[in-house]
Amino acid sequence: MPTANPRALLRxxxxxxxxGPWLEFKHNNEDCDMIGRTLSACANAAMLADRDRAFxxxxxxxxxxxxxxxxxxxQRLKKGGENLQNWLSRMIEPKLLLECFDFSDDxxxxxxxxxxxxxxxxxxxxxxxxxxxxxxxKPLKDFPEHERALWLATGRRKFEDAIALPNQTALDVLNxxxxxxxxxxxxxxxxxxxxxxxxxxSQLGFVVDDMEDGYHITNLGALLFANDISTFPxxxxxxxxxxxxxxxxxxxxxxxxxxxxxxxxxxxxxxxxIMDRLPKEERFTGGVRKALSVYSETALRExxxxxxxxxxxxxxxxxxxxxxxxxxxxxxxxxxxxxxxDRIIDxxxxxxxxxxxxxxxxxxxxxxxxGIDKSIIEIEEMALxxxxxxxxxxxxxxxxxxxxxxxxxxKADRVWSCFCHCVVRWLxxxxxxxxxxxxxxxxxxxDYQVVSSVxxxxxxxxxxxxxxxxxxxKYAKYIPFWAVSDD
Numbered sequence: 001m002p003t004a005n006p007r008a009l010l011r012x013x014x015x016x017x018x019x020g021p022w023l024e025f026k027h028n029n030e031d032c033d034m035i036g037r038t039l040s041a042c043a044n045a046a047m048l049a050d051r052d053r054a055f056x057x058x059x060x061x062x063x064x065x066x067x068x069x070x071x072x073x074x075q076r077l078k079k080g081g082e083n084l085q086n087w088l089s090r091m092i093e094p095k096l097l098l099e100c101f102d103f104s105d106d107x108x109x110x111x112x113x114x115x116x117x118x119x120x121x122x123x124x125x126x127x128x129x130x131x132x133x134x135x136x137x138k139p140l141k142d143f144p145e146h147e148r149a150l151w152l153a154t155g156r157r158k159f160e161d162a163i164a165l166p167n168q169t170a171l172d173v174l175n176x177x178x179x180x181x182x183x184x185x186x187x188x189x190x191x192x193x194x195x196x197x198x199x200x201x202s203q204l205g206f207v208v209d210d211m212e213d214g215y216h217i218t219n220l221g222a223l224l225f226a227n228d229i230s231t232f233p234x235x236x237x238x239x240x241x242x243x244x245x246x247x248x249x250x251x252x253x254x255x256x257x258x259x260x261x262x263x264x265x266x267x268x269x270x271x272x273x274i275m276d277r278l279p280k281e282e283r284f285t286g287g288v289r290k291a292l293s294v295y296s297e298t299a300l301r302e303x304x305x306x307x308x309x310x311x312x313x314x315x316x317x318x319x320x321x322x323x324x325x326x327x328x329x330x331x332x333x334x335x336x337x338x339x340x341x342d343r344i345i346d347x348x349x350x351x352x353x354x355x356x357x358x359x360x361x362x363x364x365x366x367x368x369x370x371g372i373d374k375s376i377i378e379i380e381e382m383a384l385x386x387x388x389x390x391x392x393x394x395x396x397x398x399x400x401x402x403x404x405x406x407x408x409x410x411k412a413d414r415v416w417s418c419f420c421h422c423v424v425r426w427l428x429x430x431x432x433x434x435x436x437x438x439x440x441x442x443x444x445x446x447d448y449q450v451v452s453s454v455x456x457x458x459x460x461x462x463x464x465x466x467x468x469x470x471x472x473x474k475y476a477k478y479i480p481f482w483a484v485s486d487d
Contacts, residue, residue, distance in 0.1 A: 178225045299375035
C-alpha cells in the first residue's frame with residue numbers, strides 16, 4: 001500500500017510504545033548488506049506480529065528516539081553501481097512491495113524504508129532468512145520455534161485482510177462505507193461521535209489505521225459496507241447479478257440487474273428484489289388470504305448467503321449470479337466447493353472465515369453451519385424437491401426447484417430427496433423411516449409401498465443404510481451411508 005505522508009508516518013512510529021521487532025531505528029548506517037538482513041528480519045517479525053508493514057528508519061537515535069537527522073539518502077544509495085531499491089528487489093524473496101523515502105522534517109533529514117510482507121513464506125535475503133531477537137538480527141534457522149511460528153503465520157492472512165483502498169481520511173471512510181447499515185443491523189443507535197464509529201470499524205477489521213493520520217479500507221469492510229462496490233478495484237467484479245428468464249432455459253431473458261452495494265448494505269433489498277420476481281400462490285393464513293411465494297424464503301436466503309460467503313474472491317472477473325427460471329432458481333458462485341456434495345449438509349468449512357463471521361454477526365445468515373439443513377427442513381415442509389448442488393472446477397451451482405408433484409419426480413430426484421431427508425433427520429439425532437419419508441413427500445398411509453420402493457432404490461444407490469443390521473422391514477430405520485460405524 002503506498003505511503004502518502006512520510007512525515008505523518010514518522011510521527012506515528014516515534015509515538016509508539018516501544019521499538020517492536022518490525023521497526024528498526026538507525027542513525028547513519030548505510031551498509032547495504034546490513035540493510036538487506038535487517039529488512040528480512042523486520043519483515044518476518046511483521047508477519048509474526050500480524051502487521052501490514054515493517055520499517056527501517058534513519059535519523060533517529062536508537063534507544064532514546066531522539067530526532068538527530070541522517071546523511072543517508074536511500075534514493076542515491078547504490079550497491080555495486082545498482083540502485084538500492086532495485087538491488088534489494090533482486091536479493092529479497094519472495095518479491096515484496098518496497099518503498100524508499102527521503103524527506104525533511106523540523107529542519108532535519110530522514111529516510112524510511114517500508115516493506116509490505118506477502119505472507120507467502122518467510123522472507124529471505126541473499127538466500128537466507130533472518131529474525132530479530134531482542135536488538136539483534138539472527139539467522140532464522142538458529143531459532144526453530146520462531147521458524148515454526150512464522151510458517152504458521154504465512155497461512156493466516158486472507159483476502160478479507162488485504163487493503164481495498166489505502167490512505168483515506170476519516171471523512172472519506174464514512175462517505176465510502178455505509179456505517180449506518182452496520183448499526184441498524186445490530187439494532188444499535190448510530191454514534192454521534194464519528195471517532196467512535198471509526199474505532200468500532202477498526203476493531204472489526206473493516207478499516208486499518210494507516211499510521212499517517214488516515215485509514216486503509218480493507219476488502220472485508222468494502223465487501224460488507226461499500227456504498228458502491230465499483231469504487232474498490234479489488235472487489236469491483238464481485239457484485240451480484242440477478243437475471244430473470246421467461247422460460248426454462250436461457251433462450252430469452254426478461255431482465256438483468258447488477259447490485260452496486262456492499263453485501264451487508266444490499267443483502268436484504270436484494271432478497272426482496274428476488275422474491276418479488278418469483279411466482280406466488282394465494283393461501284389462507286390466519287383467516288386472511290395472502291399471496292405467498294412458492295419457494296422457501298429461508299432456503300433462498302441461506303443459499304444466496306452461502307454463495308456470497310464461500311466464493312473464491314481471488315478469481316478475477318466473476319461474481320455471484322442468481323438466475324430465475326420458470327421452474328427453478330440457480331445460484332452460482334466462483335470457486336469450487338470445499339466440501340463433497342454428499343457431506344454438504346452436515347460438514348462445515350469456509351474459505352472466507354472472517355467474512356462469514358461478519359455476516360453472522362450482523363444477522364444476515366444462520367449461525368455457523370446451520371443454514372443448509374434448516375433450508376432443507378423448510379423445503380420439506382413445503383413439499384418441494386430437494387435442492388441440488390453442482391460443483392465444477394471453477395464454480396459451485398445450487399438449484400432450488402419450484403413445486404413438483406411426487407408423480408412427476410424422476411427416480412434420481414426421489415433418491416436424492418430421500419438422502420437429504422435422511423441427513424437432516426440424522427442431524428436431529430433421529431432416524432428416517434417410511435412414515436417420516438411419506439410425510440416429507442406429503443403422501444398418505446396408502447402410499448407405504450411406493451415409499452418403500454424409494455427407500456429400496458436409495459439403499460441400492462448406496463445413499464442410505466439400515467440403522468440396525470438386524471432390523472426387520474416393518475419398523476426399519478435408516479441413516480446416511482457415511483454414518484455407518486466400522487464395528
